[in-house]
Amino acid sequence: MRCRGGTAHRGVSATADQVIYLDHAATSWPKPASVVAAMAGYLERAGGNPGRSGHRLSVAAGRIVYGVREQVAAFFGVPDPLRVIFTPNATHAINIVLRGLLQPGDHVVTTGMEHNAVMRPLRALERKGVALSVVPCAPDGTLEPDLVALAIRPETKLVVLCHGSNVVGTIAPVAEVAALAHSQGALVLLDAAQTAGAVPLDMGRLGVDFLAFTGHKSLMGPPGTGGLVLSPSVDPGQIEPLVAGGTGSRSEWQEQPEDLPDKLESGTPNGVGIAGLGAGIAWVQERGIEELQAHEQELCRELLEGLSSIPGVRLYGPMDPAQRLAVVSFTVEGRTVSELGLRLDEEHGVLCRVGLHCAPAAHSTIGTFPQGTVRFAPGPMVSLSQIREAVAAVAEVVRS
Amino acid sequence: MSGYGVVLFYTTSSALRAEKALVESGVEVKLIPTPRQFSSDCGLALRFPWQDRARVEELLAMLGLQLGGIHPL
Numbered sequence: 001m002r003c004r005g006g007t008a009h010r011g012v013s014a015t016a017d018q019v020i021y022l023d024h025a026a027t028s029w030p031k032p033a034s035v036v037a038a039m040a041g042y043l044e045r046a047g048g049n050p051g052r053s054g055h056r057l058s059v060a061a062g063r064i065v066y067g068v069r070e071q072v073a074a075f076f077g078v079p080d081p082l083r084v085i086f087t088p089n090a091t092h093a094i095n096i097v098l099r100g101l102l103q104p105g106d107h108v109v110t111t112g113m114e115h116n117a118v119m120r121p122l123r124a125l126e127r128k129g130v131a132l133s134v135v136p137c138a139p140d141g142t143l144e145p146d147l148v149a150l151a152i153r154p155e156t157k158l159v160v161l162c163h164g165s166n167v168v169g170t171i172a173p174v175a176e177v178a179a180l181a182h183s184q185g186a187l188v189l190l191d192a193a194q195t196a197g198a199v200p201l202d203m204g205r206l207g208v209d210f211l212a213f214t215g216h217k218s219l220m221g222p223p224g225t226g227g228l229v230l231s232p233s234v235d236p237g238q239i240e241p242l243v244a245g246g247t248g249s250r251s252e253w254q255e256q257p258e259d260l261p262d263k264l265e266s267g268t269p270n271g272v273g274i275a276g277l278g279a280g281i282a283w284v285q286e287r288g289i290e291e292l293q294a295h296e297q298e299l300c301r302e303l304l305e306g307l308s309s310i311p312g313v314r315l316y317g318p319m320d321p322a323q324r325l326a327v328v329s330f331t332v333e334g335r336t337v338s339e340l341g342l343r344l345d346e347e348h349g350v351l352c353r354v355g356l357h358c359a360p361a362a363h364s365t366i367g368t369f370p371q372g373t374v375r376f377a378p379g380p381m382v383s384l385s386q387i388r389e390a391v392a393a394v395a396e397v398v399r400s
Numbered sequence: 401m402s403g404y405g406v407v408l409f410y411t412t413s414s415a416l417r418a419e420k421a422l423v424e425s426g427v428e429v430k431l432i433p434t435p436r437q438f439s440s441d442c443g444l445a446l447r448f449p450w451q452d453r454a455r456v457e458e459l460l461a462m463l464g465l466q467l468g469g470i471h472p473l
Contacts, residue, residue, distance in 0.1 A: 051412030054433025054444055062444070066416035080464075082413050249411045249443050259410045259466065 019349040020386045024379030025166050025194060025327045026353050027216045027223060035220060038279035042272045050271050051248035061271050068278035075281055076211055076229050077202035083230040085264045086274055090193040091117040093212035093228035096264055097189045098122060100239040104129030106157040109148060112137040112365040113165050116358045118191055137365050140318050141170030149180045156186040164194040167362040168317025169327035178207035197284050198325055199293055209234040220284060221277030224270050236260055292380050296326035299378040299387050303328045306391030310398055316366045316373060329373035332398055337374050340397060348393035352376050405450040408439055408468030415444040418460055425459055427452050438471055
């Protein structure tokens with residue numbers, strides 16, 4: 001195989017032909033050239049503060065930010081763009097709902113496959129008197145909707161679940177869970193950090209009330225972008241803002257306005273990042289989400305087949321690429337994941353993430369806590385031949 | 401009378417949404433800083449030909465936006 005190894009690349013940046021980047025579940029790379037161009041264009045030609053002033057540069061910036069709001073709403077099937085709240089990341093969006101909605105005495109249901117973006121705020125709320133039920137999942141990460149129904153009580157205010165696992169790629173039966181939750185009067189928050197841009201996602205069809213997304217993974221935007229989308233039916237009045245401050249609107253008031261998106265979007269937004277996010281979404285739509293999904297499923301199948309043929313390798317998650325995201329976790333008998341990760345990087349230029357992936361609960365479910373796994377997460381810029389090289393690299397590392 | 405009217409909004413996002421819809425419907429609008437005589441808000445307002453008032457009101461009602469008022473300039 002082509003050698004990408006050596007120590008020269010460590011500590012310095014790399015170009016896409018020098019490494020095999022399999023860490024798309026952490027952040028996608030490289031970004032489309034149009035994303036870089038949109039961000040440069042924003043800084044060069046529209047650098048005013050959106051919504052703060054009335055001059056042409058402020059209006060130009062405001063139009064770009066608003067245009068991306070429309071893109072996001074259309075992308076997730078929501079008619080009203082003012083129900084799109086921009087945040088720095090999915091974590092912030094999740095915190096807006098969990099900390100803004102849940103009060104002591106409320107009950108919340110979640111699953112055994114959650115990221116710490118959900119578990120940590122929930123554990124903090126638990127200390128303040130919010131009751132928490134964690135529905136167990138199967139060792140491959142599969143969630144049984146009937147178990148969610150059993151966990152819901154009369155005082156359950158919210159069900160929060162991840163759409164696609166960041167550890168093993170398992171996709172949750174969201175529509176079924178949402179229907180069960182609504183039939184018992186609970187709202188639903190979907191953590192779509194891994195799925196937004198990776199699988200078709202329509203809030204109306206899934207029936208979720210809140211959707212938290214990140215911009216820098218499969219939507220191909222820059223880090224520092226993400227958001228919360230509210231369904232047309234959910235009442236924003238029940239959410240106490242996590243952050244209050246200047247919104248460029250109702251400036252005569254010292255109280256936070258109730259109008260969306262301003263109520264939940266204080267402070268100068270990341271206009272340059274949002275411009276890049278808009279270009280990323282446009283790139284995804286141009287390529288076609290079904291085509292991107294088919295490409296990732298092909299890479300996922302190759303990974304599952306290739307890795308499972310290496311002696312000592314153990315794979316986690318569903319074995320059918322159609323039932324999961326291209327997020328593949330594995331361990332090797334007798335080897336630590338940190339050693340594997342380091343050797344794959346240093347000797348083969350294969351970049352992945354090892355350990356617990358900020359998801360100790362999910363690793364407990366699949367049986368890999370606390371040692372963790374090696375995670376290969378290819379993205380749209382990764383080719384089938386690169387996947388074969390990465391599998392060969394694992395085989396070589398395991399042999400020696 | 402300038403021949404213009406102005407629509408006031410509670411959020412900049414609403415003003416931008418209205419601007420887009422009105423431009424697409426062929427109304428000649430311009431985003432301007434909210435005139436101080438109508439509001440102490442620091443946001444944007446939408447100026448339009450006063451003769452188009454009925455059409456503007458109809459289009460904005462279809463969007464369902466909360467308005468801060470419509471005034472002649």
